[in-house]
Amino acid sequence: MLSENKKMKTMMKGASPERVYAFSDGVFAIIITIMVLELKKPESPTFHALLQLWPTWISYATSYLFIAIVWVNHHYLLRYAAEATPRLMWANFGHLFSVSLIPFLTDWVAESELAPVPVAMYAFVLFLVNVTYLVLVWETLCDRERVVISAKEMWLLNVRSFFTLSLFLGAMVLAFWFPLLGFALVCCCLLLYLKPEAKMPGMKMPEPGMMKKTKM
Amino acid sequence: MLSENKKMKTMMKGASPERVYAFSDGVFAIIITIMVLELKKPESPTFHALLQLWPTWISYATSYLFIAIVWVNHHYLLRYAAEATPRLMWANFGHLFSVSLIPFLTDWVAESELAPVPVAMYAFVLFLVNVTYLVLVWETLCDRERVVISAKEMWLLNVRSFFTLSLFLGAMVLAFWFPLLGFALVCCCLLLYLKPEAKMPGMKMPEPGMMKKTKM
Amino acid sequence: MLSENKKMKTMMKGASPERVYAFSDGVFAIIITIMVLELKKPESPTFHALLQLWPTWISYATSYLFIAIVWVNHHYLLRYAAEATPRLMWANFGHLFSVSLIPFLTDWVAESELAPVPVAMYAFVLFLVNVTYLVLVWETLCDRERVVISAKEMWLLNVRSFFTLSLFLGAMVLAFWFPLLGFALVCCCLLLYLKPEAKMPGMKMPEPGMMKKTKM
């Protein structure tokens, strides 16, 4: 019912968020694919040459996983957007911009073989991705008209987010002295993001059936 | 009502503008993303090397913002297109072509560290983007059958557009002697574009609800 | 009515051609955009350096126009496809493959400054694009169930197509001795394609209203 109503209202106002989805999907698809397409080729046709590129493989696998996680969260979140308001569009552009910096830094981390400054900047960009995602969450869920989540749930969501953000900042600081440890901390943070439903715990879902099915 | 009617008519004629949206979104997504993906990497893994690339950072940030603004305006405008007529498609191709020249010139501006000719050509391409956008506006809003905006509103829209176009031309001329000043003028012009609703002031919006919500 | 019926049938069979559109639009968007993004930068920040790249500018403008024309025709044609049959999908892949060879040859033509072999191969690839488009036309319009166009109209369409194909082949042969003349002939052929409705003259259009509007 609710989703039907939403659709109706959107159609009447004419500002459906569908082009925002299409544009975002295009950007995500390009970022995630180009990164893999621009992998350095080994210098000789041997396994040894392939294995020598280990910093490349580790940093690319981490970034692929991270961008996939970001897309899944983006997909979950934007289902709650009823309208493409200008503020939502700009929050989305901010998010996409920070995501599109990931391949640049992945390259830098791989090329410098996990040097301190590149790893620290990598953690900082992931921090930026999270900040812009939080802004997108606020813009999507804290609409003044619709009551999507209660104040207490919002508080829980914010506490969790600030905890994750602190972890990324910690990884950044750590990377200046122990780049490998900082990178390992970043990888651990990623695991916290694997389940989108876990991040929005008590939310009144308009579609409760879907969330549980995955556990069956 | 109006938007429902529009949808009905479009469906019967079979030439819905949806593939024009999809194609345009694809082109915008590629332009905005590739530009960031092709950023030059610093020569050494230090902050100093990162900061030395300042002409790159400034020109890329400006171009990203500009392309985002162009997309938002494109999104707002094409909602009024009821049909994908050949003339609309060709106006759209012209617009997309001029937009796709932006990364090429951004690169040139960054590489030459804001030399006169590249900055002047950059202002000229932004001028072209605006001219082709104006053609797209005329093609979309000045349909002979539907009365979307009144003659007086159209006159206002045109006066504003010619004012902006003059600013870009001025920036182009200025850039030959003072490239930094010309670039600064271009950046100022961009701020005028940030609010799409401000550009089409008195237009009879079929969806009046949406425009006001952003100010609440 | 007809288009409503078509939609109904498609929905029941579940093989709507929408993903074929989306995939094709993605491929066209990438081809047309990457070509412009990979333009060579002038060696110095002067107008002289920009003008010295004239073979690049001419070949890129021609290719952009050609790919735009191909997209418009593809868009017009696939509206008549009721279903994504495997044969339609494979005809489409063949068409997209030949289109995606255009940037490669455009580059070669530009780099060799219109040398005989690259221009001849360029004309040959445009010939291939036309052959695969003709196969796509046959696959879309000559369905055994629906009568979209009459035998006489099909004959007219084929005569026209073979005329165009001969022109491209002629340009190819001519290019071996007079590359500039061959290239000029290719450019003339393109003008024949600018109006998609002109290419399918007497076809019984299910949506007659649209075709005429553009002349008003």
Add this chain to the structure above:
Amino acid sequence: MLSENKKMKTMMKGASPERVYAFSDGVFAIIITIMVLELKKPESPTFHALLQLWPTWISYATSYLFIAIVWVNHHYLLRYAAEATPRLMWANFGHLFSVSLIPFLTDWVAESELAPVPVAMYAFVLFLVNVTYLVLVWETLCDRERVVISAKEMWLLNVRSFFTLSLFLGAMVLAFWFPLLGFALVCCCLLLYLKPEAKMPGMKMPEPGMMKKTKM
């Protein structure tokens, strides 16, 4: 009827797989197009230089065909997905990741002129593409609620899949001693995939009409 029901349920739960289609189509379009766009240019404007690049041409044509086949199968399979569950999304990411490794290996095979290790790794990546596709098949068709295919049909499907997987593994091992023979075996495997309906033989299709039409 069935497809109408499916649509209804999906709309109520709000997790339609449409964005998964759009994202996947974007990734496929980029992979297949970029591969062709990044073809090496011949060193001189002659036929001889063009023909000397034969390892490039063979490996690119094989990869283009393979990715097209993978897309067609993906298109056929995902029509049976009623919902974008997290598990389906992650199976899809795994599939897309292995597909996006193809251009990297195609490049390596072409550059090394079909050396043993690159051809073996190429066969291994195609093996990975098949494994991840099988996981996607299980995730899509073996839903606990809907009975799409019977246990016996599933058994047949699995036997066929393991046979194909063994062929790819065999090609990989063979490539260490006879790279050309291994590559030829890979090409033969591809032919088995050309007909998507042949791969899911006795499946209870909700849309039986479509599958037969292609043979008429």
